[in-house]
Amino acid sequence: MGELTPAVACTAFKNFYSTCLLIFSVFIVSALVFTRQTQMSQDVHPAAAFVIMWLAVLWLAMVEGGQGPLVGLLPVDLDLYKESHPKTYMSTKITTKGDNLDRYLMGRQFMVVLLVFVINLCGAPLAGATLFSFPPIVLEIFLVSGVAMILFTAMLGQLAAQVNASHMMLDFINNYFAVFTLYVAMVIEFSGFLHSSYLIQMIVAKLAGKAHDHNSREEKRSLPMALFFWGRCLMSLAILGFACAVTFAALFQGKTTMWGSVPGGAAVVIFIVLASCVGLLEGMQIAFFAVTKLPKSEQGKHKFAMKTCELLFRGEGVNLPGFMIGRQVCVTLCWFVAARVTTMNVEVGTGENIFGVSDGFQTFLNTGLLGAVLTTILASISWQLVASAFPIAFLSNPIVFVFLRLCLWLEATGICSGAWVVAWIHAKIAGFQRDEVYIGTPEERAAKNHADKKENQDIEPGHPRIPAYPAGDDHFSMSDDEEEDTERDTEAQVEQEA
Numbered sequence: 001m002g003e004l005t006p007a008v009a010c011t012a013f014k015n016f017y018s019t020c021l022l023i024f025s026v027f028i029v030s031a032l033v034f035t036r037q038t039q040m041s042q043d044v045h046p047a048a049a050f051v052i053m054w055l056a057v058l059w060l061a062m063v064e065g066g067q068g069p070l071v072g073l074l075p076v077d078l079d080l081y082k083e084s085h086p087k088t089y090m091s092t093k094i095t096t097k098g099d100n101l102d103r104y105l106m107g108r109q110f111m112v113v114l115l116v117f118v119i120n121l122c123g124a125p126l127a128g129a130t131l132f133s134f135p136p137i138v139l140e141i142f143l144v145s146g147v148a149m150i151l152f153t154a155m156l157g158q159l160a161a162q163v164n165a166s167h168m169m170l171d172f173i174n175n176y177f178a179v180f181t182l183y184v185a186m187v188i189e190f191s192g193f194l195h196s197s198y199l200i201q202m203i204v205a206k207l208a209g210k211a212h213d214h215n216s217r218e219e220k221r222s223l224p225m226a227l228f229f230w231g232r233c234l235m236s237l238a239i240l241g242f243a244c245a246v247t248f249a250a251l252f253q254g255k256t257t258m259w260g261s262v263p264g265g266a267a268v269v270i271f272i273v274l275a276s277c278v279g280l281l282e283g284m285q286i287a288f289f290a291v292t293k294l295p296k297s298e299q300g301k302h303k304f305a306m307k308t309c310e311l312l313f314r315g316e317g318v319n320l321p322g323f324m325i326g327r328q329v330c331v332t333l334c335w336f337v338a339a340r341v342t343t344m345n346v347e348v349g350t351g352e353n354i355f356g357v358s359d360g361f362q363t364f365l366n367t368g369l370l371g372a373v374l375t376t377i378l379a380s381i382s383w384q385l386v387a388s389a390f391p392i393a394f395l396s397n398p399i400v401f402v403f404l405r406l407c408l409w410l411e412a413t414g415i416c417s418g419a420w421v422v423a424w425i426h427a428k429i430a431g432f433q434r435d436e437v438y439i440g441t442p443e444e445r446a447a448k449n450h451a452d453k454k455e456n457q458d459i460e461p462g463h464p465r466i467p468a469y470p471a472g473d474d475h476f477s478m479s480d481d482e483e484e485d486t487e488r489d490t491e492a493q494v495e496q497e498a
Contacts, residue, residue: 014414015421022155022418025148028131029053029123032143037129039257040122053122057157060115062181063108065161069169070095070104070182075452080439085174091182100186106194107185109380113335114372116153120339121368124149146336151416154332159325159419160426168432170439192232193373196240197381199233208389240377243370246354247271250344255354257345271341275379278334280403281327282380283387283394288312288320290391302396308404309395319408326407329416338379342371 033041033050041049073092082089095101125143142148165172172178188194221229250256251271252264262270291309312319344366346352353362387394394400410416426432439445442452 014417018414018416018418019421022151025151028142028148029152031131032125032129033123037126038123039126049122053119056115056118057153060157061161062177063111063115064158065165066173066178066181067108068162068165069173070101072169074101076439077450080450081170084438085170087176087179088170088174090179091173094182103189104182104185106197106381107188110188110194110372110376111185113376116335117339117343117368117372119153120336124336146333149336150329150332154329155416155419155422158328159416160422163419163423164427164432167434168427170435171432193236193239194377195232196236197377200382201385204385204389239373243374246365247342247371247374249354255344255346257340257343267341274334274338274341275375278331278379279383280399281331283383284400284403285324285327286384286387287391287394290388291395304398304401305392305395308401311404322411323404323407325416326410329410330407338375339368342374343368
């Protein structure tokens with residue numbers, strides 16, 4: 001056991017109070033569902049809303065956690081884990097072919113937004129919701145402001161999975177649930193309703209001075225495949241245009257789940273601001289990882305670009321992972337508000353349908369699917385593409401520095417430290433081990449003639465890819481206990497293989 005220092009005591013306190021907040025948030029959200037004070041529990045049934053909400057949270061955890069392993073394992077020789085992790089091999093065999101990883105990431109981004117929208121429908125409180133005899137201040141903080149939903153979703157559905165997946169990539173996706181999630185994301189991309197993102201990708205690559213297919217690892221499309229591709233791009237543009245039209249019409253007419261006290265014009269402004277905030281946060285992680293590969297002399301001369309990089313890489317470099325945690329809280333908050341702003345709430349059969357569409361089609365619009373498409377393309381993927389092409393220009397924005405400060409402050413409060421507790425429990429129950437136990441570090445793999453493919457780690461402008469460290473790379477320092485556990489697990493693995 002390590003020495004009880006002030007830093008260790010502070011971390012323990014953060015873990016404790018954050019875990020208590022998480023338990024209280026789960027209790028509040030569950031109580032709202034079973035008292036029919038959420039949209040789905042009121043319209044369908046509390047039991048159905050409760051089950052769907054938890055399924056969505058668990059699936060969100062796989063979607064959020066699965067990204068890191070599929071990116072981090074890209075340069076690793078598949079033969080190293082083909083026998084020990086067959087389900088992981090099933091997934092990486094697909095993502096290492098051609099541009100399949102980028103296809104998966106595009107479909108995955110929509111899944112994140114859609115699942116957050118579903119969780120919002122199941123667990124977010126209706127206007128005027130109240131619980132037991134809680135004082136108004138508790139209701140204001142946990143219900144009205146959405147803190148309970150944010151903590152519930154961020155810790156259980158996102159951060160805990162990302163913590164385990166960052167160090168235990170092989171074990172995390174070694175299951176059929178991960179394989180199924182990969183196929184769903186690929187089908188979503190293949191459907192074409194997100195293909196307008198490729199048009200944005202081409203524009204961004206052109207502005208960066210690159211051919212639009214400069215980073216493709218596939219052969220040039222045949223004529224039939226080219227027609228199929230461009231046909232889906234046109235279809236996606238039509239869907240995006242219609243989504244914008246119906247969403248803004250609903251906002252101006254007050255026909256969304258936005259709080260009734262907010263005027264239509266203000267709701268439109270709120271949506272635009274939210275989309276910009278989410279886009280900024282999505283682009284920041286891309287830009288930050290991009291500049292980590294640059295020498296200090298190339299990290300920009302603009303005042304705010306220099307201030308941002310100095311803060312980001314200060315000390316032992318803990319501010320980068322700290323930003324990622326704080327960013328997740330901010331993004332989750334924005335997604336929930338965006339879901340409320342863009343999800344339609346038109347009572348079918350009253351003649352109030354948007355643009356006079358049929359009752360059946362209005363029922364479809366009320367699901368919020370078009371809102372998810374709209375926010376995925378305009379508030380997420382587009383900003384990632386721009387940040388990947390122009391990271392230094394992106395960091396020169398003074399608002400980026402302000403958001404970095406905000407995210408670091410949120411992480412320092414420890415409000416989401418309970419995710420580390422959840423991750424530890426999950427890893428112990430599942431029997432996860434660090435990747436170096438199975439395949440060694442990048443240096444050890446190179447010494448055994450299984451060196452990582454460096455070309456697979458380079459990310460060119462126009463990729464919607466969030467960089468990840470290769471499996472087994474100790475990018476965050478381990479505690480003494482973790483080092484001992486890793487050495488012990490490695491020795492046990494070697495003995496078992498012998």
